[in-house]
Amino acid sequence: xxxxxxxxxxxxxxxxxxxxxxxxxxxxxxxxxxxxxxxxxxxxxxxxxxxxxxxxxxxxxxxxxxxxxxxxxxxxxxxxxxxxxxxxxxxxxxxxxxxxxxxxxxxxxxxxxxxxxxxxxxxxxxxxxxxxxxxxxxxxxxxxxxxxxxxxxxxxxxxxxxxxxxxxxxxxxxxxxxxxxxxxxxxxxxxxxxxxxxxxxxxxxxxxxxxxxxxxxxxxxxxxxxxxxxxxxxxxxxxxxxxxxxxxxxxxxxxxxxxxxxxxxxxxxxxxxxxxxxxxxxxxxxxxxxxxxxxxxxxxxxxxxxxxxxxxxxxxxxxxxxxxxxxxxxxxxxxxxxxxxxxxxxxxxxxxxxxxxxxxxxxxxxxxxxxxxxxxxxxxxxxxxxxx
Numbered sequence: 001x002x003x004x005x006x007x008x009x010x011x012x013x014x015x016x017x018x019x020x021x022x023x024x025x026x027x028x029x030x031x032x033x034x035x036x037x038x039x040x041x042x043x044x045x046x047x048x049x050x051x052x053x054x055x056x057x058x059x060x061x062x063x064x065x066x067x068x069x070x071x072x073x074x075x076x077x078x079x080x081x082x083x084x085x086x087x088x089x090x091x092x093x094x095x096x097x098x099x100x101x102x103x104x105x106x107x108x109x110x111x112x113x114x115x116x117x118x119x120x121x122x123x124x125x126x127x128x129x130x131x132x133x134x135x136x137x138x139x140x141x142x143x144x145x146x147x148x149x150x151x152x153x154x155x156x157x158x159x160x161x162x163x164x165x166x167x168x169x170x171x172x173x174x175x176x177x178x179x180x181x182x183x184x185x186x187x188x189x190x191x192x193x194x195x196x197x198x199x200x201x202x203x204x205x206x207x208x209x210x211x212x213x214x215x216x217x218x219x220x221x222x223x224x225x226x227x228x229x230x231x232x233x234x235x236x237x238x239x240x241x242x243x244x245x246x247x248x249x250x251x252x253x254x255x256x257x258x259x260x261x262x263x264x265x266x267x268x269x270x271x272x273x274x275x276x277x278x279x280x281x282x283x284x285x286x287x288x289x290x291x292x293x294x295x296x297x298x299x300x301x302x303x304x305x306x307x308x309x310x311x312x313x314x315x316x317x318x319x320x321x322x323x324x325x326x327x328x329x330x331x332x333x334x335x336x337x338x339x340x341x342x343x344x345x346x347x348x349x350x351x352x353x354x355x356x357x358x359x360x361x362x363x364x365x366x367x368x369x370x371x372x373x374x375x376x377x378x379x380x381x382x383x384x385x386x387x388x
Contacts, residue, residue: 144257252306
């Protein structure tokens with residue numbers, strides 16, 4: 001692929017991942033404001049995450065197969081259309097039910113977005129999937145860090161929460177137009193129809209894929225579950241303002257961004273599993289510290305270390321799949337990402353129910369258990385040594 005095309009891909013992927021992160025995570029920053037305005041219980045508020053991740057899982061599940069059948073362009077164009085519609089619906093809502101519908105539409109767009117973008121990167125950086133996926137996730141991390149931080153900062157200064165959804169909607173319209181006009185980037189795709197070969201391929205790799213699905217499920221459940229409730233925890237449990245709550249999310253996702261840059265470079269020369277197991281152990285001890293303290297400074301330090309620990313887990317697992325499954329790769333990646341979506345669908349909602357029953361202070365024990373389970377999965381025989 002020519003250098004100019006690769007640069008154009010990098011720009012589109014970077015902006016798309018940035019606002020995909022915003023669509024996923026800004027809700028956690030705005031949630032304390034909505035809970036106060038609409039008088040929501042933890043269970044009702046937590047349902048928002050299920051409303052985003054349920055369509056996300058469904059569309060992610062089918063997006064890889066649609067890419068293999070029809071190509072990535074129509075799927076990516078549809079993703080930006082749904083994201084723009086969802087953002088605008090939320091920004092114009094005057095009832096919480098309308099907000100829920102907007103979040104649902106954004107979830108459809110998010111699900112159509114991630115697997116095709118990941119597949120495009122695998123085409124441009126063959127043999128360097130871990131490196132490329134880590135760098136792409138830096139854009140995601142920037143959106144994840146800056147979005148919630150700016151949301152908390154601006155909300156404390158009485159900016160309307162509607163603006164926080166209108167601006168991403170405008171950028172989704174821009175990406176929609178760019179992708180609709182793009183031709184060269186999608187040239188030469190080999191779209192494959194259904195055949196018995198597809199079933200044979202997945203039977204061959206079923207053990208590897210199942211272990212990868214379980215690992216992603218546990219990891220994303222811990223990551224998104226923590227991110228979803230940390231802002232509300234700082235506001236309601238630790239009695240801090242929106243700015244500090246947004247800063248806590250910013251620290252968490254900022255360190256994920258930094259870690260993906262560092263470990264993206266290390267992944268070019270170091271074993272996947274050495275990095276993966278080290279980062280999971282680091283995450284476990286950071287979560288243990290976060291659960292044991294109510295000191296704000298120590299909690300922020302624990303979130304900083306946790307962000308570093310979580311940083312490269314997702315890219316390393318997805319890159320593992322991309323490296324080991326060559327046929328119908330977009331489908332395999334789509335299924336892996338969908339497994340992560342299942343974790344994000346269930347655990348933030350479950351943590352909201354627990355918050356109503358036992359208090360916000362204890363919901364992060366769920367993330368601790370998930371990370372312990374993740375380490376056990378990566379110790380299994382299905383994760384064998386390999387290079388990034």
